[in-house]
Amino acid sequence: MTDDPLGPLDPDFAVNFQRDDRRPPCQLYLISPLDVTGSFPDRLARALDAGPVAAFQFRVKDVDQHQAARLAEPLQRLCAERDVAFIVNDSVSLAKRLGADGVHLGQEDGDPREARAILGPSVQIGVTCHDSRHLAMEAGEAGADYVAFGSFFPTTTKEVKHRPEPVILSWWSAVFELPAVAIGGITPANAAPLVAAGADFLAVSGAVWGGDEAAAVRAFAAVLEPGSR
Numbered sequence: 001m002t003d004d005p006l007g008p009l010d011p012d013f014a015v016n017f018q019r020d021d022r023r024p025p026c027q028l029y030l031i032s033p034l035d036v037t038g039s040f041p042d043r044l045a046r047a048l049d050a051g052p053v054a055a056f057q058f059r060v061k062d063v064d065q066h067q068a069a070r071l072a073e074p075l076q077r078l079c080a081e082r083d084v085a086f087i088v089n090d091s092v093s094l095a096k097r098l099g100a101d102g103v104h105l106g107q108e109d110g111d112p113r114e115a116r117a118i119l120g121p122s123v124q125i126g127v128t129c130h131d132s133r134h135l136a137m138e139a140g141e142a143g144a145d146y147v148a149f150g151s152f153f154p155t156t157t158k159e160v161k162h163r164p165e166p167v168i169l170s171w172w173s174a175v176f177e178l179p180a181v182a183i184g185g186i187t188p189a190n191a192a193p194l195v196a197a198g199a200d201f202l203a204v205s206g207a208v209w210g211g212d213e214a215a216a217v218r219a220f221a222a223v224l225e226p227g228s229r
Helices: 011-017 040-050 065-081 093-100 114-119 133-143 167-175 192-199 213-224
Strands: 027-031 055-058 084-087 102-105 125-131 148-149 180-183 200-203
Touching: 027 213, 040 065, 040 213, 055 065, 065 084, 065 093, 084 093, 084 125, 093 102, 093 114, 093 125, 102 114, 114 125, 133 148, 133 167, 148 167, 148 200, 167 180, 167 192, 180 213, 192 213, 200 213
Parallel strands: 027 055, 027 200, 055 084, 084 102, 102 125, 125 148, 148 180, 180 200
Antiparallel strands: none
16 A cells, blocks of 8 residues: 555545546556567457557566567557557657657656656656555656556556555546546456546456457457446
């Protein structure tokens, strides 16, 4: 649990929350598995063709930038052909090298202001804020284009240290226009409460790449369809 100086949220906030109709409907944000070699480009194409996807985050670890760029290029091309935003995880330098649509920064990955200075005004900058409204407000003040809260559910994608309640999405949506991404162990079966709570994007990885990616994207699309909840 992050030490949030704003203190705990009133759980009744969620009971009275109503999503602002002026906000776009919640959208799907895919995150890559760590291994994007072999047939993964074909899997990505199938996923993107199966249903609406707003963004794809390229997330690989323990490879040098030259290898990362080689792995990213065919995936970036698939996204560009389908008008899906291509976001690079962690690395501002790789995002600049690729001319990516955005970069996603963890709390240890640098300041959004510095990323903006390097990448320019049109690149999307997202920031991981765990379960902290305070961190999210700081990210917004620093010029982030979206904030990410999570992990909402258990996940094997990364070690879970922070477990926010969905009410944080309701509070954020009611107070700020900046989009909020929900992340962590999200599946078609457990996604609906996060959408109802005010998430603007659902960031998913294992639920898609752990099985039939096209079927998973179609299942998420059914949950995200306006009026389905």
